[in-house]
Structure formats: C-alpha cells, structure tokens
Amino acid sequence: MNPIQPHTLFTDFDIDLFKAGKHFQLYEKLGAHLIEVNGIKGCYFAVWAPSAKSVSVVGDFNYWVEGQHPLYVRWDSSGIWEGFIPHVDKGTKYKFKIVSHNNTATEKADPFAFYCETPPNTASVVWDLQHSWNDTTWIEKRKKHNALNQPYSVYEVHLGSWKRNAEGKFLTYLELADQLVNYVKETGFTHVEFMPVMEYPYDPSWGYQLVGYFAPTSRFGKPQDFMVLVDKLHEAGIGVILDWVPSHFPSDAHGLGFFDGSHLYEHPDIRKGYHPDWKSLIFNYGRNEVRSFLISNAIFWLKNYHIDGLRVDAVASMLYLDYSRKDGEWEPNMYGGRENLETISFLKDFNEAVYAQFPDVQTIAEESTSFPMVSRPTYLGGLGFGMKWMMGWMHDTLQYFGKETVYRKYHQNDLTFSLTYAFTENFMLPLSHDEVVYGKHSILGRMPGDEWQRFANLRLLYGYMFTHPGAKLLFMGGEFGQSSEWDFQQSLDWHLLDYSYHKGIKQCISDLNSLYKNYPALYEKQFSADGFEWINYSDNENSVIAYIRKGNDAKDNLVIVCNMTQVVHENYRIGLPASKSLKEIFNSDKLEYNGSGVQNNFSIPVQPIAWHGKTYSAGIKLPPLAVSVFKVE
Missing domain, CATH: 2.60.40.1180 (Golgi alpha-mannosidase II)
Incomplete structure (x- = not known):
C-alpha cells in the first residue's frame, strides 16, 4: 500500500501571494517539513513544477525507486505538487523525481532544502532549523551597529581558505566560531562578510554558482553549526553579512535549470536567460513565482540565521540587457533602452521587502557602472540599497598605488577624482577578493619599490582608505600583507606573521579600525x-x-x-x-x-x-x- 497522503500547508491566500510574486516566506510552505498528521509523524513535501507530468519523492527511505511516493498536483493551477509521507525522519536523503510532458525524467534536488549532502553528492536532506539563539543583546542594539552614521568596517572571508587545519582540511563552522571570531575581534573589524555559504557544487566557483539557496554548505558542518558561528560573532559584537547571488545559477543536472522540463526559473529567451561570461543561467525576473522564490530566500537568511546584511553580487550584470553581449545578442526594452526593466522592478521589490521586515539590516550592491541612485530609497526613484561598492575608487586607487613614486605627480587625479562623485551614493570602499586573483597579484604585490617601500605603501594605502569617506571592506589576508595571490584551495599564509613587516601591517589595520570606530568625524557624515x-x-x-x-x-x-x-x-x-x-x-x-x-x-x-x-x-x-x-x- 502506498503510504503517501494528500496534505497541504498552503492556504488560498498563500497561493494568491505566490502567483502575484508577493509571498516572501515560501520556505515555510515549499520544500520538506517535519510535521504530524493525525497523530503520525512524518514529512510534508511540496515542490513547484507546473510543467511536470508526474512528481514523486525518491530517497533512502524507498531505495530511490520512482513512483513509490508520488505527490499530488494542486487543483488551483499553481503548479505545486505536495503530499505527506509518514515516518520520514530528520536526516533522510531525498530528491524529486520529475517526469516532464515529453516524458523526460530527471532527479532534482529540493530548491527549498535546508540541508544538502556534501558535494560531489547531490541529494537533499530532511532537516529542521531549531536553535537556541544567544544573541538577544546584539539584535536589540543592531540598529545602531548597522546604521549609516556608524563605523562599518568589513572583513571579507572565504570560509574554505581562511585557515585550514594541520591536515590541510577545512575548519568546521564550530572551529571557525572559536578561531575566526577571536581574530576578527582582535583586528577590530565591525562586520564579517562571508563569500556565499549557500550550497554550491563546484569549489572553483568560490560559491557563486549556487544550487542549495536555502542551505548553508555542508562542507563545514550542519545548519545549526553555522548558526553557532553567527551567534558567536554576534556575542562578540560583530555583524554578519552574506554574499547573495540572485544574478545567475549553474546548469547542473540536479539544480534549478530546466527544472520541470521547461524554463521554470531561468528566462526562456537565451538573450536574457544565459550568461556568456559565467556559462550559467539567469533568473526570469519577470515571472512572479521566481520573484517570490528569490525574495523569500533573502528573507530566509535574515530571519532564520539572524544575518545583518546582504551583499548582492553582480548587480551590473542584472541591470543591463547588453551586459557582456555583442550587437545582435540582446534585445532593447520596450522604450528602446538597454536597461532590464524587469530586474529594476525586482530589485526595488527585494529592497522594499527586506527593509520593511528588517529595518535594522543593510543591503549592499556590487554594482560597477554609473547606474543612478542605486543606494537611494525606492520612493525617490532609487533601487533601494543601503550601500553600493565604490568600484571606481578601487580601480583608480590601485592603479595609482601601483606606480613608482617618481611618476605619481603625473597621476594625482587618479587619487582625487573619487571625491567628485563620492557622495552621489552611500559608497563602501572595497579591496575585495576579485582584486587578488587571476594574475592581479596580492595588494602588497602591487606596491612598488624595495621591501621597506612596499610595506610603507601598503600602510599608506590603508590609511588613505580608512580616512576617505565611506564604509570599508578588506579581503582576508590583506590585513597582514599576504604576499601571494589568494588561492581558494589552501590556507592563507599565516606563517608570515612571524615576520615584523607583516606584524606591522596587522597592527596598523587594528589601529586604523580603532581610529575609525573612536573618532566620529570618520563615520558620522561618511556619506555626506x-x-x-x-x-x-x-x-x-x-x-x-x-x-x-x-x-x-x-x-x-x-x-x-x-x-x-x-x-x-x-x-x-x-x-x-x-x-x-x-x-x-x-x-x-x-x-x-x-x-x-x-x-x-x-x-x-x-x-x-x-x-x-x-x-x-x-x-x-x-x-x-x-x-x-x-x-x-
């Protein structure tokens, strides 16, 4: 006898919101949820697959046999398949077996899974989000810590390569909760920013090709272990920012691409649905259900993991229809322009939803063009972000500091030009991971002169950065003068702190953070x-x-x-x-x-x-x- 039972967590109002692109807690309905029905414990499964001919749950509870536990499609044309399976427990591995209308069968990971197998394995895992939080003091005071008129100094971290253990293996979330927290506190940064922690299949993507949007990667431990890391950072008075990637996703067979045999999450027009630079798929921002998925994901991390900010990746690639495309490879919008009107609308909705529910957090745009009013409120016509990366400052400043001092007098404008537009946005000054890879050298490696001059130049650069208007961001390793380029496959070169020049850089950064935090002139009007x-x-x-x-x-x-x-x-x-x-x-x-x-x-x-x-x-x-x-x- 087939033990699956019809059951729903959806109300008619949920469905209406979902279809309208306004359901921002979808993670409470779709996915896998441990519940009790008629006194029987089990798991409710729900997945959006409107073009599917049939959907069943396969997993280690039914030997991965298709058809043993089919889901029921809802009557309301929402495209949601759902059902309750008794006796499925926490820790059960599963996927959705989806047969499309052309009879193509695929096994897909759950887009709303809270936990995933560790890559290269690809199954989803039934899990809960129970955790006893200890950060009440932080949350109560977060509005002040995150305010635009307060010091905002960010330490950007790639969890897999910040530090490794003696065997060269990853530190776990729990080990990071000890070592990373103490280090960030010692160096004086106000926030950490984690490069994407959501589950991703391919290490060389650094996490920017996501599959499990609602699951912290299991490379470093369980979801609750990541909660402990956030908790410990908050207890130390340190805010947590996550990189968030709504711009594109990979085409891995178990992922979101061609999910139900149709272009469900990605735009069906290749001119809008495929990214030529990253060989990845682009979300269909004009589809309401996709907007609900993405905004629900943003709210999920802020609510369930107490995250203090989201840095939105690759916003420029989202805003322009001709981004990285040649003539003939893109189609103008309805007004004949190159702006992606659907994306603009989506980003405004995203920021309005975030700030409506969490007015004490920040959203930060990585946006490299002159698109106007990125960090201005939507009611004034802006995109609604709290801050924007100042990519022009980064480019001009690094170009200037890379020159021998004898030539700098001919390039003074590279140094001063940023102040002609410094207050058009709420700018964050980034020296990020992108500046220390692919042959660009480390920040120290860009500095000219002999050894003494290179380290003096680096301290000078940091001093200029911390006294320039705007919030600050420094990628890990920069704070002690990492000599080599960043390598995601190994630890930072911590042995360099045995040498006085590198110790001096670290002490200088610590003192600059202290200066920034203790002198109001450096932060009270940093965006004015x-x-x-x-x-x-x-x-x-x-x-x-x-x-x-x-x-x-x-x-x-x-x-x-x-x-x-x-x-x-x-x-x-x-x-x-x-x-x-x-x-x-x-x-x-x-x-x-x-x-x-x-x-x-x-x-x-x-x-x-x-x-x-x-x-x-x-x-x-x-x-x-x-x-x-x-x-x-």
Missing part, C-alpha cells in the same frame, strides 16, 4: 559632503594631499595629510580654518609598524598665516610614504 573638506589636492609636484573629515560637532574634526612619496618634509604648511593647535593621533610611519619613526611628537601650533585659501595654517612634519592624522585641539 558635509563630512569632507579639501585643504589641498593640487600639490602634484610633491604628491601630497590634505583634507578635513568632519563630524556632527566641529570639535571632533580631523585633519589628514597623505605623503605619496618617500621624501620627508620637515615643515610642510597646510591651511586650516581655525586657530587651534593640532595633535597627531595616527601615523602610518610609526616604528611599531616597521616605519621609519618620523612623527609629530608634540602639539603643533596653528599660526595666523593665510594658506591654501584659509585664514590660518600650520607647519607639520610629513613622514615618508605615510598618512598622518591630526586632532584639532
């Missing part, structure tokens, strides 16, 4: 032109720039001077708006960083000498290849 004022950006002959960072109170203002060459200036005059004295509070040339120790050790008097268009001025000592930060006393 009111928080920045040039002192001098035109001294290209000496390759020196100077500027003021401002907080809500003028007494908190800071003066920053960057010397981009190895020439020491004993009495470099800068203009100042007030007659108060200056006290040096940070210097990237300190001996403890392995600098040369050229510092301003005493209070610097400000004189009534007009300079740089200002009434007052002061003569300061400029260390070589260094940033000096002064508090106005």
Whole structure:
C-alpha cells in the first residue's frame, strides 16, 4: 500500500501571494517539513513544477525507486505538487523525481532544502532549523551597529581558505566560531562578510554558482553549526553579512535549470536567460513565482540565521540587457533602452521587502557602472540599497598605488577624482577578493619599490582608505600583507606573521579600525559632503594631499595629510580654518609598524598665516610614504 497522503500547508491566500510574486516566506510552505498528521509523524513535501507530468519523492527511505511516493498536483493551477509521507525522519536523503510532458525524467534536488549532502553528492536532506539563539543583546542594539552614521568596517572571508587545519582540511563552522571570531575581534573589524555559504557544487566557483539557496554548505558542518558561528560573532559584537547571488545559477543536472522540463526559473529567451561570461543561467525576473522564490530566500537568511546584511553580487550584470553581449545578442526594452526593466522592478521589490521586515539590516550592491541612485530609497526613484561598492575608487586607487613614486605627480587625479562623485551614493570602499586573483597579484604585490617601500605603501594605502569617506571592506589576508595571490584551495599564509613587516601591517589595520570606530568625524557624515573638506589636492609636484573629515560637532574634526612619496618634509604648511593647535593621533610611519619613526611628537601650533585659501595654517612634519592624522585641539 502506498503510504503517501494528500496534505497541504498552503492556504488560498498563500497561493494568491505566490502567483502575484508577493509571498516572501515560501520556505515555510515549499520544500520538506517535519510535521504530524493525525497523530503520525512524518514529512510534508511540496515542490513547484507546473510543467511536470508526474512528481514523486525518491530517497533512502524507498531505495530511490520512482513512483513509490508520488505527490499530488494542486487543483488551483499553481503548479505545486505536495503530499505527506509518514515516518520520514530528520536526516533522510531525498530528491524529486520529475517526469516532464515529453516524458523526460530527471532527479532534482529540493530548491527549498535546508540541508544538502556534501558535494560531489547531490541529494537533499530532511532537516529542521531549531536553535537556541544567544544573541538577544546584539539584535536589540543592531540598529545602531548597522546604521549609516556608524563605523562599518568589513572583513571579507572565504570560509574554505581562511585557515585550514594541520591536515590541510577545512575548519568546521564550530572551529571557525572559536578561531575566526577571536581574530576578527582582535583586528577590530565591525562586520564579517562571508563569500556565499549557500550550497554550491563546484569549489572553483568560490560559491557563486549556487544550487542549495536555502542551505548553508555542508562542507563545514550542519545548519545549526553555522548558526553557532553567527551567534558567536554576534556575542562578540560583530555583524554578519552574506554574499547573495540572485544574478545567475549553474546548469547542473540536479539544480534549478530546466527544472520541470521547461524554463521554470531561468528566462526562456537565451538573450536574457544565459550568461556568456559565467556559462550559467539567469533568473526570469519577470515571472512572479521566481520573484517570490528569490525574495523569500533573502528573507530566509535574515530571519532564520539572524544575518545583518546582504551583499548582492553582480548587480551590473542584472541591470543591463547588453551586459557582456555583442550587437545582435540582446534585445532593447520596450522604450528602446538597454536597461532590464524587469530586474529594476525586482530589485526595488527585494529592497522594499527586506527593509520593511528588517529595518535594522543593510543591503549592499556590487554594482560597477554609473547606474543612478542605486543606494537611494525606492520612493525617490532609487533601487533601494543601503550601500553600493565604490568600484571606481578601487580601480583608480590601485592603479595609482601601483606606480613608482617618481611618476605619481603625473597621476594625482587618479587619487582625487573619487571625491567628485563620492557622495552621489552611500559608497563602501572595497579591496575585495576579485582584486587578488587571476594574475592581479596580492595588494602588497602591487606596491612598488624595495621591501621597506612596499610595506610603507601598503600602510599608506590603508590609511588613505580608512580616512576617505565611506564604509570599508578588506579581503582576508590583506590585513597582514599576504604576499601571494589568494588561492581558494589552501590556507592563507599565516606563517608570515612571524615576520615584523607583516606584524606591522596587522597592527596598523587594528589601529586604523580603532581610529575609525573612536573618532566620529570618520563615520558620522561618511556619506555626506558635509563630512569632507579639501585643504589641498593640487600639490602634484610633491604628491601630497590634505583634507578635513568632519563630524556632527566641529570639535571632533580631523585633519589628514597623505605623503605619496618617500621624501620627508620637515615643515610642510597646510591651511586650516581655525586657530587651534593640532595633535597627531595616527601615523602610518610609526616604528611599531616597521616605519621609519618620523612623527609629530608634540602639539603643533596653528599660526595666523593665510594658506591654501584659509585664514590660518600650520607647519607639520610629513613622514615618508605615510598618512598622518591630526586632532584639532
């Protein structure tokens, strides 16, 4: 006798929301859910497969035999197949056997599975999300920690290669909950950002080709183990951001592609449904059910894993119909433009849904074009993101720092241009994983000069980054001057911390994080032109720039001077708006960083000498290849 029973978790209202693209808790209905029906414990299964001829659940409970446990299709044309199977327990492996109308049979992993087999195995696993959270204090204060007028310094991490054990194997979520948490706390970052943790089949994709959108990868442990990691970070006062990939997905046989024998999740037009760069499939953002799937996924991580922010990957590829396409390979929108109107609508819906339910989190766009108002509210016509990566700053700054110091005077504009548009968006300054792979060298490896100069340049770059307006992001390894390019197949080169130059970089980053968090002028107005004022950006002959960072109170203002060459200036005059004295509070040339120790050790008097268009001025000592930060006393 077939033990499957008709059962549903869906109401008519659920179906209406699903069809309208407005059901944002689909994970509570679709997938596999351990329940009790008429006193019998078992599992309710539901899957969206409107073009299927039949759907059955196969698994280790029925020896993977098709047809033993068929699901029932709903009567309401929703395309949902469902049913209750008694005595299926937590830990059961399963897939959906789907026979299409052309009689093609495939075994698909559950798109809503909470847990998956460890690749290369591909089955879904019946699981629950029970966990006793210990982060109440963090959640209650998260609104302040995540606010745009607070310090936001992000440590970007690839879990598989941050650190490995003595045998070269992955650290587990529980081991990371000890080692990573302590390290992030020690170095002073306010947040960590995990490259995709959702289940993915192919390690070289770094997680950006997802199959299990609702399951943390089992490479590092169980779902509850990942919850412990998040919990421990929150207990340490550290926020957690996840990379989220709604832009594309792989065509693996067990994944979302051609799910029910039709283009269910991907756009049926290859010009919109296939990504030529990544050889992957693109979601159909105009299909309401797909919008419900994606937005439900975003809400899922924020709600069930207490995530504090989502960094949305490859937004530029989503926004433009001609992205990476030649003439004739794309079709203009209804107005003749290149913008993907369906994507724009989807992203607005996504941000509105997230901020409506979680006003204390942030969404962050990786968007590399000049598309307007990415980080402006939807009610003003923006896309609704909280922040946007400042890719132009990253490109121009790294290009500048890669030049020998003798040539920098010819490229001053590369350094200063970012301030012409710095306040058009809420920008995050990224030095991300993409900048340390594929022959680009490590960040340290880009720095010119001898060994001393390379490390001085790196400290200078970081000092400039942390005093430039905007939030900050640094990829793992950069904080101690990783020498080689990032390799996802092995641990970072932690042995480098045995050497003084690398210790100095780590200490410098720790102190910069402390500076950023403790001086309001660096964060209170970090996204406003009111928080920045040039002192001098035109001294290209000496390759020196100077500027003021401002907080809500003028007494908190800071003066920053960057010397981009190895020439020491004993009495470099800068203009100042007030007659108060200056006290040096940070210097990237300190001996403890392995600098040369050229510092301003005493209070610097400000004189009534007009300079740089200002009434007052002061003569300061400029260390070589260094940033000096002064508090106005």
